[in-house]
Amino acid sequence: MRQADAFPRSGRAYVLALCLLLLTAGCATVQPDPLPAWSDGKAKQDIVGFVARVTTQGSPDYVPGPERIATFDNDGTLWAEQPMYFQLLFILDRVKALAPQHPEWKTAEPFASVLKGDLKSALSGGDKALLEMFAATSTGMTTADFEATVSEWLAASRHPRFNQPFTAMVYQPMLELLAYLRANGFKTFIVSGGGIEFMRPWTERVYGIPPEQVVGSSGKVRFEMKDGKPVLTRLPEVDFIDDGPGKPVGINLHIGRRPLMAFGNSDGDLQMLQWTAAGSGARFMGIVHHTDAVREWAYDRQSSVGKLDKALDEARARGWTVVDMKQDWKAVFPFERK
Amino acid sequence: MRQADAFPRSGRAYVLALCLLLLTAGCATVQPDPLPAWSDGKAKQDIVGFVARVTTQGSPDYVPGPERIATFDNDGTLWAEQPMYFQLLFILDRVKALAPQHPEWKTAEPFASVLKGDLKSALSGGDKALLEMFAATSTGMTTADFEATVSEWLAASRHPRFNQPFTAMVYQPMLELLAYLRANGFKTFIVSGGGIEFMRPWTERVYGIPPEQVVGSSGKVRFEMKDGKPVLTRLPEVDFIDDGPGKPVGINLHIGRRPLMAFGNSDGDLQMLQWTAAGSGARFMGIVHHTDAVREWAYDRQSSVGKLDKALDEARARGWTVVDMKQDWKAVFPFERK
Numbered sequence: 001m002r003q004a005d006a007f008p009r010s011g012r013a014y015v016l017a018l019c020l021l022l023l024t025a026g027c028a029t030v031q032p033d034p035l036p037a038w039s040d041g042k043a044k045q046d047i048v049g050f051v052a053r054v055t056t057q058g059s060p061d062y063v064p065g066p067e068r069i070a071t072f073d074n075d076g077t078l079w080a081e082q083p084m085y086f087q088l089l090f091i092l093d094r095v096k097a098l099a100p101q102h103p104e105w106k107t108a109e110p111f112a113s114v115l116k117g118d119l120k121s122a123l124s125g126g127d128k129a130l131l132e133m134f135a136a137t138s139t140g141m142t143t144a145d146f147e148a149t150v151s152e153w154l155a156a157s158r159h160p161r162f163n164q165p166f167t168a169m170v171y172q173p174m175l176e177l178l179a180y181l182r183a184n185g186f187k188t189f190i191v192s193g194g195g196i197e198f199m200r201p202w203t204e205r206v207y208g209i210p211p212e213q214v215v216g217s218s219g220k221v222r223f224e225m226k227d228g229k230p231v232l233t234r235l236p237e238v239d240f241i242d243d244g245p246g247k248p249v250g251i252n253l254h255i256g257r258r259p260l261m262a263f264g265n266s267d268g269d270l271q272m273l274q275w276t277a278a279g280s281g282a283r284f285m286g287i288v289h290h291t292d293a294v295r296e297w298a299y300d301r302q303s304s305v306g307k308l309d310k311a312l313d314e315a316r317a318r319g320w321t322v323v324d325m326k327q328d329w330k331a332v333f334p335f336e337r338k
Numbered sequence: 339m340r341q342a343d344a345f346p347r348s349g350r351a352y353v354l355a356l357c358l359l360l361l362t363a364g365c366a367t368v369q370p371d372p373l374p375a376w377s378d379g380k381a382k383q384d385i386v387g388f389v390a391r392v393t394t395q396g397s398p399d400y401v402p403g404p405e406r407i408a409t410f411d412n413d414g415t416l417w418a419e420q421p422m423y424f425q426l427l428f429i430l431d432r433v434k435a436l437a438p439q440h441p442e443w444k445t446a447e448p449f450a451s452v453l454k455g456d457l458k459s460a461l462s463g464g465d466k467a468l469l470e471m472f473a474a475t476s477t478g479m480t481t482a483d484f485e486a487t488v489s490e491w492l493a494a495s496r497h498p499r500f501n502q503p504f505t506a507m508v509y510q511p512m513l514e515l516l517a518y519l520r521a522n523g524f525k526t527f528i529v530s531g532g533g534i535e536f537m538r539p540w541t542e543r544v545y546g547i548p549p550e551q552v553v554g555s556s557g558k559v560r561f562e563m564k565d566g567k568p569v570l571t572r573l574p575e576v577d578f579i580d581d582g583p584g585k586p587v588g589i590n591l592h593i594g595r596r597p598l599m600a601f602g603n604s605d606g607d608l609q610m611l612q613w614t615a616a617g618s619g620a621r622f623m624g625i626v627h628h629t630d631a632v633r634e635w636a637y638d639r640q641s642s643v644g645k646l647d648k649a650l651d652e653a654r655a656r657g658w659t660v661v662d663m664k665q666d667w668k669a670v671f672p673f674e675r676k
């Protein structure tokens with residue numbers, strides 16, 4: 001105590017005041033709204049209320065930190081998916097870019113139609129045509145080369161309607177939701193039908209979701225030595241489709257715990273939402289409903305991309321949270337706010 | 339300042355002293371050795387030196403937190419694997435437990451030999467026999483039921499030599515290493531040839547490694563509705579073998595980043611170590627060499643379980659860290675220290 005008394009009186013008081021300030025700062029400041037792009041409506045109330053219930057110690061719905069797993073579909077839930085999945089735009093661009101090395105594509109479908117700009121004919125071949133284009137553009141190379149190709153395409157290409165980089169076509173309210181959940185001890189995961197290696201090059205930078213928290217569809221990969229160095233080569237063979245009933249399987253394989261919260265936007269997310277809902281205690285099931293044709297797109301039951309029909313009925317019947325994009329979101333894309 | 343002066347003089351000094359104490363505590367305390375079960379030798383120096391280099395800001399080898407991925411084999415690296423993989427002991431015990439429901443096993447191999455206690459004959463059928471026993475004991479049930487079965491077995495069974503629960507047969511120095519790495523911002527993963535769902539029920543409790551950071555071999559799983567509730571059913575079909583060249587493939591699929599540090603103990607870990615070593619900048623490759631027949635087991639080049647031959651040669655040729663269990667570990671199992 002004597003030593004402390006040797007401080008000049010004013011200096012002592014200053015340090016004391018500073019200490020008190022530091023001690024009380026946590027309580028005294030007013031917290032800014034963590035979800036400013038969300039309108040004050042039921043969807044936002046559902047989210048904030050749920051997070052409070054599962055994170056408040058002593059609450060009957062309290063869930064320990066490590067079990068706060070939140071899974072998000074990507075296409076149509078975290079970023080846009082119109083006029084078609086962005087990964088399909090990537091594949092079509094790669095067909096065009098690689099065409100000079102493949103003169104045979106001038107007469108072979110589905111490539112010939114892509115090169116003529118006749119997308120409808122190209123896609124009329126269904127899954128078989130898609131798989132052929134996937135194999136021709138996205139396999140037969142190392143994982144490192146594929147990652148570089150994805151990154152270069154994302155840097156160089158723009159969305160046809162908004163003339164924005166695809167990584168800007170993400171939903172501002174969902175970026176806020178991801179950050180809000182993480183600030184509340186949730187671990188955020190992507191569980192997408194898209195290619196796992198198509199997403200990983202950019203999800204950490206754009207969403208704050210690291211590669212190890214991305215679950216998606218995958219092709220087979222082989223370890224081999226190339227010029228004395230080990231590489232992983234992408235093979236033209238589907239390994240796993242992380243869509244529909246595949247989503248709970250992918251969650252089980254990659255995460256190994258049932259989500260506490262899941263968000264999707266289409267029938268491809270129904271089983272993930274059912275799997276989440278079947279857990280014990282409080283769970284949150286959310287659906288992004290595309291209702292805004294002006295700022296984004298309006299589509300649901302009849303859409304060829306992101307069809308939302310059975311999942312919408314089940315959401316309404318079971319009281320899941322349906323986010324009405326037009327009503328519930330003050331802003332859709334980050335670039336609107338500039 | 340006036341308000342602060344209203345405090346009694348002694349109270350003020352007390353708060354001041356407390357604040358100074360709090361401010362200096364971080365610098366003034368002597369850090370206890372984070373690796374007390376490691377002898378002061380080259381292996382420990384390699385580990386501590388490496389961690390310092392990659393975590394010290396300004397160091398040419400500095401690696402940002404999110405990229406500090408450390409992968410560990412399980413059998414023989416984090417817990418023991420003699421006299422045989424513990425998962426095989428589980429399968430054999432399950433054959434015996436399920437035998438009353440399978441009278442046909444009395445005459446059908448490999449089950450008949452297991453029930454007679456003739457393990458050598460049972461295992462003479464190789465992978466086919468193993469797969470049959472795996473299918474009969476570990477599939478055809480929900481993932482939840484399998485998890486419960488594993489947990490019950492672990493609670494009830496004891497290691498034949500040490501009479502300890504299998505989850506006590508973990509290496510004290512490796513537990514310390516895992517905690518030390520996490521305290522230095524590493525994310526620790528298991529990358530094991532063992533079944534991913536055989537490990538997940540206990541790795542968080544025993545190693546502090548959560549289910550989503552466990553990579554392993556897996557069988558196919560199907561999502562289905564059972565009495566109106568969604569379940570995941572384990573199918574009698576291998577999905578992925580996370581061993582040898584499968585380990586870099588599993589790392590790529592589940593983690594999506596190259597490890598900064600990898601630890602194994604057998605030739606089944608060689609490709610994981612090669613894949614790690616092929617990364618840019620500083621990397622750490624470690625091998626646990628089983629050299630202690632008294633406290634554990636001594637085996638390497640000729641062993642049927644955990645054979646360490648090519649990987650030992652490559653480790654020595656390339657200067658990887660080979661941990662000599664007898665020399666480098668003051669204690670092997672946690673129960674020795676009681």
